Amino acid sequence: MLEWINEFISRNLVTLIKILGFPGLIFILVFIIFAVWYQRKYLARLMLRMGPVHAGKVLGWLQLIADALKLLAKEIIVPRESMGKIFLLSAITLPVVPAAAIALIPFAKNYMILSVKGFTLPLFLAIMTLYPILIVLMGWSANNKFTIIGAFRSIYLDIAGEIPMILSAIGVMLWAGSYDLQEIIEAQKSIWFIVPQFLGFIVFLISYLAMIEKVPFDIPEAESELVFGYKTEYTGAVFLDTMLGDYVNLLAWALLMNTLYFGGYLGPSITGDPIIDGSIWTLVKLIIIITLTFTIIISYARLRIDQAVRLGWNYLIPLGVLNIVLTVFIKYILLGG
Amino acid sequence: MKDMLPYRYHPFNEIVELEGGLFQVNMGPQHPISGQGRFIVITDGEIVYKIEMDIGYSHRGIEKILENRSFIQGIIPLERMVMLDTSNIVMGYVMAVEKLYGVEPPPRAQYIRTIIMEFNRIISHLYALGLFAESAGWNPAIFLWTTADREPVLDILEMITGARWSYSFFIPGGVRADLPNGVKERILTTLDYLENRVRVYEDAWIYNETFRMRTEGVGVLPRSKAIEWGAAGPNLRVSGVPYDTRKNEPYAAYGELDFKIVTHTAGDSYRRGWARVEEIKVSIDIIRQAIENMPEGRIRVALPPKPVEEEVLTRVESARGEINFYVYTEGRDRPYRVKISPASFRNFYVIEMLPTIQTIRFADVPPIIYSFDPWFLDADR
Amino acid sequence: MSPSEFINILKERFGDKILSYKIQGDKRIIVKIDSSIVEGFASFLKESGFDMPITMGATDFIKNKVFEIFYGIWSSQHDFVILFKYDIPRDNPRIKTLVNIWSGVQKFERETWELLGINIDGHPNLKPLLLPEDWNYEEEGYPLRKDFNLKRYIAPWGDES
Numbered sequence: 001m002l003e004w005i006n007e008f009i010s011r012n013l014v015t016l017i018k019i020l021g022f023p024g025l026i027f028i029l030v031f032i033i034f035a036v037w038y039q040r041k042y043l044a045r046l047m048l049r050m051g052p053v054h055a056g057k058v059l060g061w062l063q064l065i066a067d068a069l070k071l072l073a074k075e076i077i078v079p080r081e082s083m084g085k086i087f088l089l090s091a092i093t094l095p096v097v098p099a100a101a102i103a104l105i106p107f108a109k110n111y112m113i114l115s116v117k118g119f120t121l122p123l124f125l126a127i128m129t130l131y132p133i134l135i136v137l138m139g140w141s142a143n144n145k146f147t148i149i150g151a152f153r154s155i156y157l158d159i160a161g162e163i164p165m166i167l168s169a170i171g172v173m174l175w176a177g178s179y180d181l182q183e184i185i186e187a188q189k190s191i192w193f194i195v196p197q198f199l200g201f202i203v204f205l206i207s208y209l210a211m212i213e214k215v216p217f218d219i220p221e222a223e224s225e226l227v228f229g230y231k232t233e234y235t236g237a238v239f240l241d242t243m244l245g246d247y248v249n250l251l252a253w254a255l256l257m258n259t260l261y262f263g264g265y266l267g268p269s270i271t272g273d274p275i276i277d278g279s280i281w282t283l284v285k286l287i288i289i290i291t292l293t294f295t296i297i298i299s300y301a302r303l304r305i306d307q308a309v310r311l312g313w314n315y316l317i318p319l320g321v322l323n324i325v326l327t328v329f330i331k332y333i334l335l336g337g
Numbered sequence: 338m339k340d341m342l343p344y345r346y347h348p349f350n351e352i353v354e355l356e357g358g359l360f361q362v363n364m365g366p367q368h369p370i371s372g373q374g375r376f377i378v379i380t381d382g383e384i385v386y387k388i389e390m391d392i393g394y395s396h397r398g399i400e401k402i403l404e405n406r407s408f409i410q411g412i413i414p415l416e417r418m419v420m421l422d423t424s425n426i427v428m429g430y431v432m433a434v435e436k437l438y439g440v441e442p443p444p445r446a447q448y449i450r451t452i453i454m455e456f457n458r459i460i461s462h463l464y465a466l467g468l469f470a471e472s473a474g475w476n477p478a479i480f481l482w483t484t485a486d487r488e489p490v491l492d493i494l495e496m497i498t499g500a501r502w503s504y505s506f507f508i509p510g511g512v513r514a515d516l517p518n519g520v521k522e523r524i525l526t527t528l529d530y531l532e533n534r535v536r537v538y539e540d541a542w543i544y545n546e547t548f549r550m551r552t553e554g555v556g557v558l559p560r561s562k563a564i565e566w567g568a569a570g571p572n573l574r575v576s577g578v579p580y581d582t583r584k585n586e587p588y589a590a591y592g593e594l595d596f597k598i599v600t601h602t603a604g605d606s607y608r609r610g611w612a613r614v615e616e617i618k619v620s621i622d623i624i625r626q627a628i629e630n631m632p633e634g635r636i637r638v639a640l641p642p643k644p645v646e647e648e649v650l651t652r653v654e655s656a657r658g659e660i661n662f663y664v665y666t667e668g669r670d671r672p673y674r675v676k677i678s679p680a681s682f683r684n685f686y687v688i689e690m691l692p693t694i695q696t697i698r699f700a701d702v703p704p705i706i707y708s709f710d711p712w713f714l715d716a717d718r
Numbered sequence: 719m720s721p722s723e724f725i726n727i728l729k730e731r732f733g734d735k736i737l738s739y740k741i742q743g744d745k746r747i748i749v750k751i752d753s754s755i756v757e758g759f760a761s762f763l764k765e766s767g768f769d770m771p772i773t774m775g776a777t778d779f780i781k782n783k784v785f786e787i788f789y790g791i792w793s794s795q796h797d798f799v800i801l802f803k804y805d806i807p808r809d810n811p812r813i814k815t816l817v818n819i820w821s822g823v824q825k826f827e828r829e830t831w832e833l834l835g836i837n838i839d840g841h842p843n844l845k846p847l848l849l850p851e852d853w854n855y856e857e858e859g860y861p862l863r864k865d866f867n868l869k870r871y872i873a874p875w876g877d878e879s
Contacts, residue, residue, distance in 0.1 A: 302474020
């Protein structure tokens with residue numbers, strides 16, 4: 001038995017590190033702890049506050065862990081009239097979907113969890129479409145008016161956001177001439193795609209904000225209207241899980257934005273080791289993207305659901321199509337492929 | 338058992354299905370945005386069919402309390418009506434008492450009162466702006482900025498009156514104390530600071546595209562309806578009725594100062610928020626003039642032993658709009674009847690009536706309500 | 719139009735049904751009318767441009783055994799307030815609503831119904847507003863009436879002023 005384990009570990013050491021360590025489970029958890037802490041501190045500074053300062057002395061870094069422990073210690077309340085199993089299962093599954101999509105993202109050259117080649121960008125988008133379904137299950141099963149309104153708003157928003165996002169991804173695929181995430185990154189060696197695909201990037205950025213459901217598109221949560229949207233009824237550890245799902249979702253989309261438009265792991269060499277270099281550049285760009293996201297979060301009011309959907313269908317989708325047409329025209333006719 | 342309960346006792350998250358597929362959504366009293374009251378929103382999907390303001394959660398019976406106290410004792414419970422805006426509220430009562438006794442406070446007291454009332458209006462408007470931004474789905478950035486900007490004003494009020502809130506500073510016949518040394522310079526620097534901050538709010542908030550999308554053309558209150566339903570304050574003024582008690586029936590030192598009334602004809606949520614920013618500017622202007630023209634002299638006169646008038650109706654422009662006091666006395670040192678008609682009480686009726694003339698979406702309910710700057714404690718008394 | 723001009727118009731029109739009046743400053747008329755002409759008086763005010771209700775309530779004159787109802791109406795044309803009052807008997811307090819004339823008095827009338835126990839005929843929405851739904855009027859009475867028993871509500875440590 002022990003030998004078998006030894007053999008398994010030695011044969012699959014790299015895979016295990018990838019799955020459990022970086023860029024797998026531990027990385028995601030640590031990064032989310034960092035992201036939540038960073039969001040709190042950064043937004044607090046913009047709001048003329050201090051943010052957490054007490055737990056952990058230095059910059060309140062322990063506050064988040066304290067909060068998580070507090071939530072874990074709380075009672076998990078399942079509303080009597082809810083569909084208990086679906087109510088709990090959908091929330092527990094929530095972080096898994098974006099985490100599965102992250103497995104496709106290359107953090108350095110040839111360094112991703114799932115070393116598949118080929119249709120990885122369509123696969124990524126396909127996996128991420130499962131996320132709204134879980135949200136509807138969460139909202140529906142809680143059997144509460146605020147949650148169900150939140151869930152339906154989420155569906156409207158995801159439809160309005162996902163199609164433009166896929167259209168802008170098509171633009172990137174056409175420009176790079178590949179479906180593969182790693183090849184897309186490699187194609188950005190001369191110039192990052194944010195420059196030739198700028199129109200597509202604008203479409204992507206707005207639909208990205210819709211997909212992560214933050215202000216100005218936090219319509220499904222809409223604290224001032226719906227209390228907490230589809231998450232209203234969750235308590236304790238399950239609530240923590242839904243929060244986790246939120247941030248893994250943010251991480252997945254931010255990684256995709258980095259991959260498509262900011263050259264992924266590309267960057268000048270620092271240590272000489274391509275895997276460490278690539279990881280460092282990925283993380284640096286990721287933090288910049290997240291800072292941008294948080295800055296947008298603080299600067300805008302929430303749109304109404306009809307305005308958000310109209311924005312998606314009336315402006316983003318035509319712009320996305322226009323971007324595809326321009327890409328084809330420039331890339332394959334002017335530049336000749 | 339469940340059916341026997343009146344509808345107020347439904348828990349806030351319970352689905353109450355009405356006839357015709359309508360839903361009753363109870364926003365409050367335990368809802369992030371509701372405050373000390375409840376909005377009963379009857380919706381047909383996202384379309385709002387009816388809004389009902391359920392007030393009275395903090396009814397303290399201030400009218401009855403005033404009946405059982407002498408005029409000067411009544412000031413203290415009266416201040417609890419709107420803690421944000423105490424001096425404007427108290428001014429109406431104090432003015433009523435002065436009219437009943439037939440005394441005119443000395444001009445210096447009037448100017449000091451004007452300064453304090455305008456500072457109160459500024460802090461109240463700042464708070465209202467923060468809540469309005471938050472109800473439109475902002476992260477609480479604007480709310481916290483405005484909260485922070487109230488601090489220097491509160492410091493000045495503390496310097497003048499000795500307390501940050503509820504200073505009981507206005508008494509029949511004048512004010513309790515003269516301006517302390519060095520407060521004028523402090524006031525002027527604070528006004529400069531506030532002027533800069535107002536510009537920041539305009540850039541970050543009033544001209545913000547998403548905010549305009551959310552509030553422009555929403556919750557339009559036409560001029561005729563504003564008058565008919567009795568809207569008050571900036572809400573009335575942006576609907577095209579240039580009524581401001583400070584101008585139309587000058588009290589304190591307003592008659593001697595030169596200022597403009599903020600009016601507009603659009604009457605939508607956006608302009609109601611905009612009007613508050615503009616009114617902060619006007620208030621800054623008024624305080625500057627009052628500081629400049631401050632007369633010397635006494636700050637208080639004694640009241641005669643007995644009231645000379647029997648009844649009086651005074652109107653004062655509080656931050657939320659006109660508040661009026663009907664005071665009837667039988668010649669004793671206490672009122673026989675005080676009727677307070679606060680601005681929020683009238684504005685709540687306007688909010689209730691809005692869905693009858695226009696389609697409102699569920700997501701627009703909080704911004705519309707908070708564009709009227711409602712204050713449940715004000716309406717509850 | 720100034721208040722004194724308007725009071726002359728009123729006197730001409732309603733004669734001795736105007737029981738008394740006083741003019742305070744240049745922005746107030748306080749006028750007492752006979753309870754029989756309330757509706758005609760109100761619609762005449764509305765026609766003369768008094769369009770915005772600013773206050774409404776009642777005073778309990780327990781010695782005279784009357785309730786005095788008062789309405790304060792502001793005119794956007796003439797820019798002054800008329801406060802008209804009339805007496806109703808205290809043992810059977812019953813008035814007719816003026817909601818159809820001034821929509822804005824709805825909440826004020828509702829409050830008067832609730833706190834003073836004056837029945838308002840034809841009011842569209844008579845529900846408790848400020849008091850709790852389970853307020854027991856028979857036992858606890860109407861708060862703004864003068865015979866309301868305040869002693870019930872004095873805290874054990876408080877004293878009576």
